[in-house]
Amino acid sequence: RFLEGKNFMPWFQKRRRAAEQEQRRLWRQARMTADIKKLISKMSEVEIVDSFNSIEQHLLEEMQSASSSGGSAATCRKMKADLQTVFHVLPKDMQQLLLANPKRASLLYSNPDSPKLPGHPSLQGSAASEAKLLSFLPL
Numbered sequence: 001r002f003l004e005g006k007n008f009m010p011w012f013q014k015r016r017r018a019a020e021q022e023q024r025r026l027w028r029q030a031r032m033t034a035d036i037k038k039l040i041s042k043m044s045e046v047e048i049v050d051s052f053n054s055i056e057q058h059l060l061e062e063m064q065s066a067s068s069s070g071g072s073a074a075t076c077r078k079m080k081a082d083l084q085t086v087f088h089v090l091p092k093d094m095q096q097l098l099l100a101n102p103k104r105a106s107l108l109y110s111n112p113d114s115p116k117l118p119g120h121p122s123l124q125g126s127a128a129s130e131a132k133l134l135s136f137l138p139l
Contacts (some may be wrong), residue, residue, distance in 0.1 A: 028075055031058075036082040040089055046110065052086045056107065059083055085106060 002008055040048050059079040066076055075106045087095060087108060 026071070028062075030076060031082075034076055036085050040086055045091070045094075048086060048089055051089075052083065052090065052098070055079055055086060056104070059107070075108045080107075 040051060043051065059076065062072075062076050062079060066073060087098065090098070097110070
């Protein structure tokens, strides 16, 4: 009876929104405490690429919510650092393919105070030029 009534859908939507907000809050909290280096050390290359894509997508969403609703800048910084960490574990050819997308290259290297990239001097400061060089490659 309640399921067929006019009050069910508004009640259900309200409960669902609350559950989704709580899930996002818990996910954000877990992201802030996660040690990405430890996690990726146990992953295959395919899983690492998948993690990169997932972190990138969540970072873009977090940046969007940060600009519109005052989301956490600390969360964005942590996710960006994690994205860079995962990126530098990938093989050089995969890094070059990922940098071929100018938006992705700017996401990875847009912060002027981003940490230096040990062991990858060719990537330091040259992401934009590499992205232009490789822009003909399909994604």
